[in-house]
Amino acid sequence: MTTPPPATPAPQGTTTEAVLLLRLAGPLQSWGSRSAFNRRETNPEPTKSGVIGLLAAAAGMAREDPLDELTPLSLGVRVDQPGTLLRDYHTVSDFRDRPLLQAGVSAKGLQKPTSPAKYTHVTTRYYLQDAVFVAAVAGPRDLLCTLDQAVRAPSFPLALGRRSCPPTQPLALGLREGRLEHVLRKEPWQASRRAREQYAAQCGREQELDRPLYPACIDRSVTIEDPEGDDVLHDAPVSFDPYARSFTSRRVRHGWLSIPTGFPRPDTTDDGADEAAGHDPFALLGW
């Protein structure tokens, strides 16, 4: 039995803003933003519609329910482990050996058969393998407190962009105080143990050491929602209603954060503070 999730701090009257951290990790993920027809692509990072959809599913909202409460939440995504791209060759056919139907409908409202008759669709689906992201959702504290509980006990099964991509645990990392960027900077690196060991071994090889090197910090890329940002992503959901699905765009900014690696005893690194300190003869005198 896994350990119970850490208790969420009680809401405080003074601070109404909070940040909910989600660890999006699984064998496969797929975050499509412009997929259509037989080619289903994935973005290299989780989309806002994917994260909002995951939260809505956890909260038990129906697809037709309005998203007025969830869309104002701002999203920041940190790439802890970029993963690799998987191309899935996929065929679709009718098991009764009948021709496939086309998208268009007849006057009766029924799908018309393909002409000439087509028995097999070849579709290509892309996935991210072995990726780990930390998604930070900032917004009103009460709402995020509810969503945090919902993610820990979801109403519908949760998925990482597609129904075939279930998440691994832990998914919810809990609520945090402070600004979005600050929270993402403080949260330790969430990559898998194997990826962390590989990184330490690579650092050791680069230093020409015979042992792995455990640095205290690592640089990871982030995408943060920012009205002043210089990039536009068309993945903000307006409605998930099957008959009225629509999206709008949002401005984001991309950057890099130096985050703690979380190694048990990290080696000292030369970040800016150390550089300013310069040569310190007292460092070898045992304090």
Added chain:
Amino acid sequence: MTYLSRIRINPLRAESRRLLANPRAMRGAVMGGIPDAPQGDRVLWRLDADNPRRPHLFVLTSAKPDWTHIVEKAGWPDADGEHAAVRDYAPLLDQIAVGREFAFRLTASPVQNTAAPMSPTPTQAARLAAAADSDSKRVRGFRLGHSTASAQLNWFLTRTARWGFDVPTARTDAPAPGLADSRTADDARNTEVGTEDAGPARDIRITASRRHSFVKNGKGPRVTIQSATFEGRLQVTDPAAFVTRLLEGIGPSKAYGCGLLTLAPLRSRTTLQ
């Protein structure tokens, strides 16, 4: 027992300016911090001004010193933090072993001795003339400071074996494909000409070079020293000789802030591709 001290100096105070301007005044202040210094005992000190708003004075003494007078007259007496840190030097000396690598910093006075200076100063010319007039066989040589970086570096690198350590070659990235041949050709050309800095680059650099000129007590002959600050990486080859240099200093002008070799842990680089 040996102690290393670090004293914060407030550069805005009148006494500080006197100390910072004149190595002889600083030496007086340093010697004033040791109550029962044995005769002939060497006190080493160095002024590190890499942060000009907060210079640090490092002093190596064989007895436990007290720096209250410097803090009161040239520091921040009521400020937070440690005005003067005094620590036992033994933990460092215990770590000295063959093959250990440290980052080092040294302000030294690189000099050469010559009996026939190429362009003698008036004083030197007078002494040379006096020696020529007299019938003595030997002329005492003149101590001249090295003022160019290559001469200072050469002075240092030719003596490191005697001091019990070695400066390893600098860690550089592998050359790009196709560039390896030109690099070896470069090296070959250097050795052919026989320049001082032939061979692969060592992990050392000169971070400051300065000429000090001052008079003792406002009168008497003028003292001039040329100092250079070396920083880099060293590898211990002879622990006994190295510890002697750590405790007794390197090169001349030790009274005036030269010769204190300090060690620090090597910085580990964490560049990620």
